[in-house]
Amino acid sequence: MEQASHHRLPKLSNILAFETAAKTGSLASAADTLCITPAAVSQQIRQLEEHLGVKLFVRSKSGVELTEPGISYLAFAQEAFETLRVAQQNMAQYQGEHTLTITALPALASRWLMPRLYQWMDRHPEIDLRIQATHSLTDFNTNPTDFYLSFGDEHYPQQDKIELFRDSVIPVCSPTLLKAPLPLDNPEQLFDYPMIHVDWGRDGRFLPDWSEWLLAASITTRPPNPGPSFNLTAMAIDAAVAGRGILLGQQSLIREELQQGKLVTLSSLALPLNKSYFLIYPKRILDKPKAQELLDWLRQQADNDRNLRIG
Structure with a gap:
């Protein structure tokens, strides 16, 4: 077998035939999937093996089995095809000029963005808005998104951004839980109730917890209630x-x-989060129809919300 060429890539059709045969376990099944003959699949795999200088399969009456080099090469081939599939999906953002995609953290998407965004949709029915919710960081080179609503901006030094708002936390509960009429006379009354805790893992240092709130309320004699x-x-x-x-x-x-009365405020003492929410975007998307208008509108929504916030 000839020595592999390390600089010249094999034919893509040869790699596809190899990957398909590896997934299906037989040349006949691979041929059915690729709509070619088993002989053609066999020939393409043979060409790939000659190009690489290694045996990728051991052939038997029951089908084909990967050799150790074949197992290794399959992993790289599948990763490469997955990258191409992501690239193809990414092209969706260029198929229509009248599409804008917003990605946001799930809670921010469902509880801050969407209640406001319906109004913008009604004003601009000609724009196809796509909303994606994820906890993952967004790569604008691989993810077909135009705007990303992010907690903090430290992961996006090369992108354009605007600070939307710095949120704050206040103690609230369901009115059905209250044992005394509002307003509460003093913060000590909060110890009459279980305390719900939010654990953001490594990002927890950015979210004030009950210990911090009680300290800010000058209550240092007891720890927070469990809950x-x-x-x-x-x-x-x-x-x-x-x-x-x-x-x-x-x-x-x-x-x-709060507006619907499902929650009521127990104290006006508000503690700010230690990071702000940002709108991150690549400058190139501002050339898309209505992108600048959407950016300005989101910034205005954040300004309005900031003016309404307690504390």
Whole structure:
């Protein structure tokens, strides 16, 4: 077998035939998948083996089995094809000029963005808005997104950005949980209730917890009450609405619950988060129709929300 060429890539069709045969376990099944003959699949794999200088398969009556080099090469081939598939999906953002995609953290998307965004949709029915919710960082080179609503901006030094708002937390609960009429006479009365805790893991240092709030309220004689703990803000808010305890709720995310009376404020003492929410975007997307208008509108929504916030 000839020595492999380390600089010249093999034919893509040869790699595809190899990957398909490896997944299906037989040349006949690979041929059916690729709509070619088994002989053609065999020939393409043979060409790939000659190009690489190694045997990729051991052939038998029952099918084909990968050799050790074949197993290694398959992993790289599948990763390469997956990269191409992501690239193809990424092209979706260029197929229509009248599409804008917003990516945001799940709680921010469902409880801050969406209640406001319906109004913008009504004003601009010609724009196809796509909303994606994720806890993952967004790579604008591989993810077809135009705007990303991010907690902090330290991961995006090369992108354009605007600071939307710095949220703050206040103690709230369901009115069905209250044992005394509002307003509470003093913060000590909060110890009459279970305290809901939010655990953001390594990002927890950016979210004020009950210990910090009690310290700010000059209560240093007792630790926070136990209560249910959640790693997702949305679940913690749902638990508070269900009357499972009192919550240090993010004001921007509980606005509707407060307006609808599902939650009530127990104190006006608000503690700010240690990072702001940002709108991150690559400058190139501002050439898309209505992108600048959407950016300005989101900034205005954040300004309006900031003016309404307590504390």
